Amino acid sequence: MKKFLKVIAVIFAVIAVISAVTAVANTVVVNSNIKRAKSFSPSYVNELTFENPTDGVWNIISDNGLKVLQITDIHIGGGWLSMKKDRMALNAVAAIINAEKPDFVIASGDIAFPIPYAAGTLNNKSGARIFAELMETLGVYWTATYGNHDTEAYSYFDREDITDFYEQYPHCLMRDGAKDVDGYGNQVFNIVNSDGFITRSIYTIDSHSYVDGDYLGIMWKYDNIHENQIEWYKNTVEENRNHNMMKVYSSSLTTPVYDNINNLNPASTVILHIPLREYEDAWVEYSGNGYSDTENVKYNYGAAGEKDETVYHGVYDDNFFETMLELGSTDSVFCGHDHLNNFSLNYKGIDLNYSYSIDYLAYAGISKLGSQRGCTVINIDENGAIEYGLENYYQDKYLSQYPKEEVTMQELGQ
Numbered sequence: 001m002k003k004f005l006k007v008i009a010v011i012f013a014v015i016a017v018i019s020a021v022t023a024v025a026n027t028v029v030v031n032s033n034i035k036r037a038k039s040f041s042p043s044y045v046n047e048l049t050f051e052n053p054t055d056g057v058w059n060i061i062s063d064n065g066l067k068v069l070q071i072t073d074i075h076i077g078g079g080w081l082s083m084k085k086d087r088m089a090l091n092a093v094a095a096i097i098n099a100e101k102p103d104f105v106i107a108s109g110d111i112a113f114p115i116p117y118a119a120g121t122l123n124n125k126s127g128a129r130i131f132a133e134l135m136e137t138l139g140v141y142w143t144a145t146y147g148n149h150d151t152e153a154y155s156y157f158d159r160e161d162i163t164d165f166y167e168q169y170p171h172c173l174m175r176d177g178a179k180d181v182d183g184y185g186n187q188v189f190n191i192v193n194s195d196g197f198i199t200r201s202i203y204t205i206d207s208h209s210y211v212d213g214d215y216l217g218i219m220w221k222y223d224n225i226h227e228n229q230i231e232w233y234k235n236t237v238e239e240n241r242n243h244n245m246m247k248v249y250s251s252s253l254t255t256p257v258y259d260n261i262n263n264l265n266p267a268s269t270v271i272l273h274i275p276l277r278e279y280e281d282a283w284v285e286y287s288g289n290g291y292s293d294t295e296n297v298k299y300n301y302g303a304a305g306e307k308d309e310t311v312y313h314g315v316y317d318d319n320f321f322e323t324m325l326e327l328g329s330t331d332s333v334f335c336g337h338d339h340l341n342n343f344s345l346n347y348k349g350i351d352l353n354y355s356y357s358i359d360y361l362a363y364a365g366i367s368k369l370g371s372q373r374g375c376t377v378i379n380i381d382e383n384g385a386i387e388y389g390l391e392n393y394y395q396d397k398y399l400s401q402y403p404k405e406e407v408t409m410q411e412l413g414q
Helices: 002-037 083-100 124-138 159-167 227-249 277-288 320-327
Strands: 050-054 057-061 066-071 104-108 142-145 187-192 198-204 267-271 297-301 330-335 344-347 350-354 374-380 386-392
Touching: 002 083, 002 124, 066 083, 083 124, 083 374, 124 159, 142 198, 187 227, 198 227, 227 267, 227 320, 277 297, 277 344, 277 350, 320 330, 320 350, 330 386
Parallel strands: 057 187, 066 104, 104 142, 198 267, 267 330, 330 350
Antiparallel strands: 050 057, 066 374, 187 198, 297 344, 344 350, 374 386
16 A cells, blocks of 8 residues: 555655656746747838727728738747747738738637647637737737637636637727627727728627537537627627718818719628638539539639538538628638638628638648648728738738748648
């Protein structure tokens, strides 16, 4: 019995030593990568005029539209195992932002990747902090939607904690969001001209994480947009339409301002992390027709690069897409999550888009591949019209402060 207890004591002592060494190593690594994040030089002064009138609503004041940059799946581990790849991710994000010079950046989920075997830590605030310090150094205004990895079940901090943490950064516009609505960061960013007319709205929506007891995500059972989020979206679209109608009938407005406005219902864009089921519906219909357009589906660009052309959407049915169709405001949806899918399809009048991802850490061997790495650039003009496209990180225009890694530019979707 004494021998057994001695063995147990030795095991616990070894575990304690390993834990202590790991904690020290992670502290050193996080501080080192924060120093790296602060070492980047911004290439422009980012100016954004905005106001936050109510919970979940931001008004961005502009008569010249807005340039929005979507980055996704940055996957900063924040631990001793991921130090090198975290620095690659920082380099990529900084190079893209400094070259594109956006007015506003939206990170659509999985900023952090606190997975022990890849990062060497459970502390999800470490990855979040490294990213936030980079964005503050670059001086760019930004917000985020949460992904499934940002707040794992075993991570130290939940969504409320990370949201509170992000709020302390002056250039971060992410807040808890709409009250009495599930999730965090359910917000609408209205582009408002000097007459107070909303030209376009951008909705950021929390697509949640895992469901049905899949707490560790090993069965890939993802959640859907919840009913009260859909109701909030519907009410906000209607409020924005009523707002524009009231402005048009106001005697203080000058008629010529509205000669180019074709619809008092402001056009809108939705940005979230996990794709809607309709992404799969559209791709299956398109591919099943010999990769040709159908009555419902029009091909824009890209391919389904995930194995078996899989779309990893929520496991339940919801009526979010049907609600968007009914209201006639949203013409574009942007997501991340599936790092090798990069297609854009117009489905029943709404563009369903994947962005390129940043990830160097989550997918096995992905740090050596390059065709999937980059961003989506979204240009919105003064009347709310939208144009967008994918931009690969390995273009010459993205001059990085530190050397870019050598990668294979693989054929996606083959």
